[in-house]
Amino acid sequence: MLRILVSNDDGIEAFGIRTLVRFLSHMAEVYVVAPDKQRSASGQAITLSGKVTAKQVEMDGALKAIALTGTPADCAKYGIDMMREAGTPPDFVIGGINHGGNAGIDINYSGTFAIANEGALNGYRALVLSVTNKQATHFEFICEMIPEILDMTQKLQPGIILNVNAPDLPKWQIKGVRYAEAGICGFNNTFERVIEKNLSGEDEEHANKPFAEGEYKYNGELTDGSAQPSNTDLNCLANGYATITPYKVNRVDNGMLAKLRGLGSDNTMCIIMDVQNHIIPEVRKSEKFMDSVLKLARCLSILELPTLLTEQYGYDTEPISGELKSELRSFEKLDKVEFDCTSSQDMESLLASHKGRRIVLAGLEAHIGILQSARSLIEKGYEVQILKDCCASKQKEDLEEAMKTLRDMGCTITTLESFIYEEIGSTTDFAYRKVKTVLEA
DSSP, rough: OOEEEOOOOOOOOOOHHHHHHHTTTTTOOOOOOOEESOOOTTTTTTOOOOOOOEEEEETTTTTEEEEEEOHHHHHHHHHHHHHHTTTTTOOOEEEEESSSOOOOGGGGOOHHHHHHHHHHHHHEEEEEESSTTOOOOOOOHHHHHHHHHHHHTTHHHHHTEEEEEEEESOOOGOEEEEEOOOOSSSSSEEEOOOOOOOOOOOBBBTTTTTOSSSSSEEEEEEOOGGGGGGTHHHHHHHHHHEEEEEEEEEEOOOOHHHHHHHSSSOOOOOEEEEEEETTTSSSTTTTHHHHHHHHHHHHHHHHTOOOEEEEEEEETTOOOOOOHHOOOOEEEEESEEEEEGGGGGHHHEEEEEOOOOEEEEEEEEEIIHHHHHHHHHHTTTTTEEEEEEEESSSSSHHHHHHHHHHHHHTOOEOOOOHHHHHOOSTTTTTTTHHHHHHHHO
């Protein structure tokens, strides 16, 4: 049976967490460690100095429930240690159900998000559940999403957090679920001076002098989510949809990293798409395909050409071929859920840092990911080359139709050998003998 650690930032008495625990208890062993009081907007803060106190409490549906006098991140850390020590480490770490949305970039302040982040940092599957109202009462829809979300999360690599938000509406009024990007901001806030009255009933002398000495508090209001781009969580929520947004624990800017490593040079960029263990055996002439792709990888390493590997995530996917990765001296990796690799924000950063205008595509499957990605790259103004002998599909007809469509849309269809010798340009190039040996093997 699954073991799930649950926490929140609204406090252990909050209706949202108690509703969640009761629901989860029918499918898992549930352990709870939550703050003893309201701790919203705690972010990733932990108690480095001082002490925290743990007190066991009763909670319907929980095998064990602890109220902790610490931050939400403290609670996650305590819960993980507690379960590990007992020999029952969690399968999932869940933050929620939060009273109020956790959407847009405001998740950076969220104690609920910090719980899931702490779980992911420790190598556990993690998700955040929120309903968009501080006085939320409608938890049915988001609870009914949980079984599918847990299944989805198991198919993703560790280090990915699914941030799930639902409108505070009866489930029959919610229009559906959207996979969405993070909006820019969900809340406009500022420091405002606390105005005190003197004995005469007048405002104190410096009341109208901003940022003078005195007391201040945060104040502000929710932004209009419907004014955000239509593909963002804030817009979808404002229009009655629940949202799922994936976040990475690794905050490295891959575009800038690529630029620093020289991926932003004037060279051609080669993108090898979705050569993953679950699909390789299913494509036509898989052995011949892999032989060509591995030769491509060896040549790319010799020529030190910028290389990007993409990995598709879904319900039944497996990792990129280890054999392929071992043949590449260096490469960037792009995780994606869309078939079109250009849909990823990370890809936008990589393309922005790449000064060259030629992209070479290879991999799987020709009629799906490669076709969709090539179309988008052409629309962005790139010259796209397709290495026909380094592409494959499950059906012969799909591969042939893909090549025809790719040629018609403006791609150059070529072969591995033609591409490599074009890059070298001459038998006097220092790499000629090395790549010749690889290609003729």
